[in-house]
Amino acid sequence: MSDAEGLRPVQLPANQPDRFYRGGAAIAALRGDEPPKEFGPEDWVASCTTFHGDPGHGLTTLPEGDLLRDAVAAHPANWLGDAHVAAFGADSALLVKLLDAGQRLPVHCHPSNEFAKAHYGSRYGKTEAWIIVGAAETSTVHIGFAREQSADTVADWVARQDADAMLGALNPVTVRAGDTVFVPAGVPHAIGAGVFIVELQQPTDLSVTLEWRNFLDDEAGGHLGIGFDTALGCVDRQGWADRLDELVHRDERPAAVTELFGQPEFFRAERLRAGAALDASFGVLVVLDGTGVLRTEKAGEVPLRKGATFVLPHAVGESTLDGDVIAVRCLPPTP
Incomplete structure (x- = not known):
């Protein structure tokens, strides 16, 4: 592949x-x-x-x-x-x-x-x-x-x-x-x-x-x-x-998924922590701190570490985030 x-x-x-x-x-x-x-x-x-x-x-x-x-x-x-x-x-x-x-x-x-x-x-x-x-x-x-x-x-x-x-x-x-x-x-x-x-x-x-x-x-x-x-x-x-x-906006809620921008006609972003459940989407993942694992529906597990950046294809399906990790997922506008 x-x-x-x-x-x-x-x-x-x-x-x-x-x-x-x-x-x-x-x-x-x-x-x-x-x-x-x-x-x-x-x-x-x-x-x-x-x-x-x-x-x-x-x-x-x-x-x-x-x-x-x-x-x-x-x-x-x-x-x-x-x-x-x-x-x-x-x-x-x-x-x-x-x-x-x-x-x-x-x-x-x-x-x-x-x-x-x-x-x-x-x-x-x-x-x-x-x-x-x-x-x-x-x-x-x-x-x-x-x-x-x-x-x-x-x-x-x-x-x-x-x-x-x-x-x-x-x-x-x-x-x-x-x-x-x-x-x-x-x-x-x-x-x-x-x-x-x-x-x-x-x-x-x-x-x-x-x-x-x-x-x-x-x-x-x-x-x-x-x-x-x-x-x-x-x-x-x-x-x-x-x-x-x-x-x-000043907001640091410790939720598993925090929506950051209400501008879906331009782009979307989420701050992620352990337990985050992610829908299938093209996206860009930026790991800001810690280490963890992204468990994807169709592409197995992906180790994460501070400073790593990933491009996420829609075809990997739904995902979950585990570990002591903070990341940002950047998404395109809503179709």
């Missing part, structure tokens, strides 16, 4: 392509690997998604050498299940990353499905969500404008590359391990240095980088080739100061 057939869980090595910002040490520590290169802050787990404009980077290679994207295309029912294939085709409809911010990320946002289709020729925009895995006491994310901003004001900040004004206009939120943050398309945000997350997102690499100077090579990288006059049309300029509880 080949890993590519989608008949058993597959443990994945790190997949850390070069990025424009520093980080990666926390990923290495979780996995028990040697520290990576300085600019390896993202591990694209079970990725069928490439960099925007660069189809040679981002894809996950299975241990036997096949690209996961090609394996899913060849055996979609095994990997994804019939209902998912009927809704989304041979497309996982999900990208998961481990992201370790070794420095503050720039102020940026992501287009909606509608904007991405109209201006970037993409089926998906990029709504995303973060599960905070590690953070220092003062680690901060900045999310959403505190008060409503005019289109002219935002355009002026971007034209002058006024980083202080852009960052200062956002809501600063101190985060800790166990918190979750939902980031709707369009909402501007910046992850602070020292924040380590499991990130779920729609499967694109589309970012409108308002604060491009000192991060990207040129302005075109900020608007992805369509000009800021057009690109800034995707920015959510609403005030979020009084509605942050819609985005940020």
Whole structure:
């Protein structure tokens, strides 16, 4: 039996392509690997998604050498299940990353499905969500404008590359391990240095980088080739100061299965402990702590350890989790 057939869980090595910002040490520590290169802050787990404009980077290679994207295309029912294939085709409809911010990320946002289709020729925009895995006491994310901003004001900040004004206009939120943050398309945000997350997102690499100077090579990288006059049309300029509880949640219930996001049209996530009973689904499993065993209906037992990441095919059937283990299962949108 080949890993590519989608008949058993597959443990994945790190997949850390070069990025424009520093980080990666926390990923290495979780996995028990040697520290990576300085600019390896993202591990694209079970990725069928490439960099925007660069189809040679981002894809996950299975241990036997096949690209996961090609394996899913060849055996979609095994990997994804019939209902998912009927809704989304041979497309996982999900990208998961481990992201370790070794420095503050720039102020940026992501287009909606509608904007991405109209201006970037993409089926998906990029709504995303973060599960905070590690953070220092003062680690901060900045999310959403505190008060409503005019289109002219935002355009002026971007034209002058006024980083202080852009960052200062956002809501600063101190985060800790166990918190979750939902980031709707369009909402501007910046992850602070020292924040380590499991990130779920729609499967694109589309970012409108308002604060491009000192991060990207040129302005075109900020608007992805369509000009800021057009690109800034995707920015959510609403005030979020009084509605942050819609985005940020602090919840560490010790249940066997804890649902983390109520956003099934984009993705789903579960925090898992011993005794978790899992339905059959394509998914990405990230083991955050401890050791245990995943007992699958059709593919036997899979040993788990801290730092391991797996892609789980639908064809393995229902599963249960045993042992002294904490994990996160990331799932595609509901068909």
